[in-house]
Amino acid sequence: MTDLRHRILLHAYVTEKSMDEMERQNKLEFVVDTRATRAEILRAVEQLYNCKVAKVNTKRVRVGKIATVRFKPEYSAEDIGSRAGVF
Numbered sequence: 001m002t003d004l005r006h007r008i009l010l011h012a013y014v015t016e017k018s019m020d021e022m023e024r025q026n027k028l029e030f031v032v033d034t035r036a037t038r039a040e041i042l043r044a045v046e047q048l049y050n051c052k053v054a055k056v057n058t059k060r061v062r063v064g065k066i067a068t069v070r071f072k073p074e075y076s077a078e079d080i081g082s083r084a085g086v087f
Helices: 004-008 015-026 038-048 079-084
Strands: 009-012 028-033 052-060 066-069
Touching: 004 066, 009 052, 015 028, 015 079, 028 038, 028 079, 038 052, 038 066, 066 079
Parallel strands: none
Antiparallel strands: 009 028, 028 066, 052 066
């Protein structure tokens, strides 16, 4: 059976804007399951990447549902992004 965290977080969403936000605002974007709530996304990111999340925002776009995740200052979005396959 597939791990629930992998069913919520489908993959990293990389654009020029998301790369800029990663550097300047400590944020990453993920394509997530359209049924996932903000709380479920927060738990999945924290468990999968062993970090603490400050805030989760979501939006619906053509590709599905995008979650913008801001990390607590003590965690680097660039480090987490490298583990998520952004680079």
